[in-house]
Amino acid sequence: xxxxxxxxxxxxxxxxxxxxxxxxxxxxxxxxxxxxxxxxxxxxxxxxxxxxxxxxxxxxxxxxxxxxxxxxxxxxxxxxxxxxxxxxxxxxxxxxxxxxxxxxxxxxxxxxxxxxxxxxxxxxxxxxxxxxxxxxxxxxxxxxxxxxxxxxxxxxxxxxxxxxxxxxxxxxxxxxxxxxxxxxxxxxxxxxxxxxxxxxxxxxxxxxxxxxxxxxxxxxxxxxxxxxxxxxxxxxxxxxxxxxxxxxxxxxxxxxxxxxxxxxxxxxxxxxxxxxxxxxxxxxxxxxxxxxxxxxxxxxxxxxxxxxxxxxxxxxxxxxxxxxxxxxxxxxxxxxxxxxxxxxxxxxxxxxxx
Numbered sequence: 001x002x003x004x005x006x007x008x009x010x011x012x013x014x015x016x017x018x019x020x021x022x023x024x025x026x027x028x029x030x031x032x033x034x035x036x037x038x039x040x041x042x043x044x045x046x047x048x049x050x051x052x053x054x055x056x057x058x059x060x061x062x063x064x065x066x067x068x069x070x071x072x073x074x075x076x077x078x079x080x081x082x083x084x085x086x087x088x089x090x091x092x093x094x095x096x097x098x099x100x101x102x103x104x105x106x107x108x109x110x111x112x113x114x115x116x117x118x119x120x121x122x123x124x125x126x127x128x129x130x131x132x133x134x135x136x137x138x139x140x141x142x143x144x145x146x147x148x149x150x151x152x153x154x155x156x157x158x159x160x161x162x163x164x165x166x167x168x169x170x171x172x173x174x175x176x177x178x179x180x181x182x183x184x185x186x187x188x189x190x191x192x193x194x195x196x197x198x199x200x201x202x203x204x205x206x207x208x209x210x211x212x213x214x215x216x217x218x219x220x221x222x223x224x225x226x227x228x229x230x231x232x233x234x235x236x237x238x239x240x241x242x243x244x245x246x247x248x249x250x251x252x253x254x255x256x257x258x259x260x261x262x263x264x265x266x267x268x269x270x271x272x273x274x275x276x277x278x279x280x281x282x283x284x285x286x287x288x289x290x291x292x293x294x295x296x297x298x299x300x301x302x303x304x305x306x307x308x309x310x311x312x313x314x315x316x317x318x319x320x321x322x323x324x325x326x327x328x329x330x331x332x333x334x335x336x337x338x339x340x341x342x343x344x345x346x347x348x349x350x351x352x353x354x
Contacts, residue, residue, distance in 0.1 A: 005093070007041065010041065011093060013034065013044070014094040014095070015046070016097060016107075020051065020271055026141075026162060026301075027162075028159070029147060032159035033157065038153070046067060047065070048067055051271070052064050054275065056253065057167050058164075065089075079106070086106055087111070091110070092112070094114070094115050094116065095117075099124070105123065116131070117130060118132075120134065129152055131149055131151070138297045160301075161301055164279050170253050170256070171257045177250065181244045183244060184219065186345055187219035188221075188266065191223045192231075193272075199293070203232060204235050205326075205333075206266075207241060210241065211239070212330060213334065221245060222245035223246055223247060226248035232247065256279050259275060260279035260281060267284075268287075269286065274300065277301055277305070282343070283306070284340055285299065287309045289314055306336040308332060309328070310325060
């Protein structure tokens with residue numbers, strides 16, 4: 001039986017997940033479980049500067065430690081300053097859910113007594129408690145791989161659903177942005193980007209889906225970056241479609257608020273899809289047939305979501321040259337969106353008029 005670490009009340013615990021947005025969202029059940037089990041301890045989270053805003057307004061997180069990953073790799077002074085901050089914080093325990101080598105080296109140099117991470121890597125020697133599991137097998141959900149670390153800690157409540165908490169001010173701002181483009185209650189968000197994290201359903205298909213849903217009487221809005229908005233504009237111009245969009249108009253916190261007000265979100269396998277789930281919105285997720293990107297590991301958590309994959313059971317295309325996603329038809333996605341949307345409206349979602 002694995003020995004449980006003896007952590008006294010008042011201990012300072014740091015949880016590290018410094019990679020992408022979706023990864024951080026799926027770490028939230030572990031973060032909240034730790035605070036529920038160690039209510040008298042300080043629970044801090046180290047996250048990337050880009051993804052860290054989703055941790056704000058969470059009463060189960062005491063402090064956010066923000067890291068610029070590019071600076072960590074290239075700037076010796078930045079790295080030295082981060083090490084100094086870690087030493088000053090005097091953490092008793094650190095859990096490296098994502099064992100990035102540079103950061104884990106700082107945990108070791110900072111002299112944190114209990115350093116917990118996965119086994120099987122060269123720099124696993126930096127940890128004095130190691131978890132033996134391989135995520136490469138993709139046998140269970142990423143959130144469950146994170147929860148596996150609970151075996152080192154006392155038993156207690158376990159959070160199973162990621163939660164992100166928009167503020168009332170952020171919700172008001174989201175409603176304003178939506179109303180400026182003519183979007184009111186009962187609307188669908190299409191988020192065509194992926195940030196390069198997965199093969200994508202073609203943006204042309206998103207525009208065709210937009211027209212089909214609009215013609216069926218639904219309110220539709222497109223979200224994403226400025227660059228993604230320009231791409232959608234170009235496609236929509238060629239197809240003579242007027243598209244309502246809020247691309248480039250939201251930061252991460254405001255995007256979370258927008259997604260929380262939507263009836264349905266349609267997205268590739270990407271961070272905003274998991275962000276939508278974390279604010280309580282049902283999603284239609286578009287996933288490649290690659291095992292490493294399987295919805296078994298990366299699918300939306302909870303009931304009521306829909307996942308669509310290409311007909312091919314296993315993609316063997318060269319990376320970055322996959323065309324399997326093109327086999328998912330617009331009609332196929334349209335039917336799934338209608339199903340999720342009708343259920344959301346029946347449940348009284350969204351809350352634009354609040």
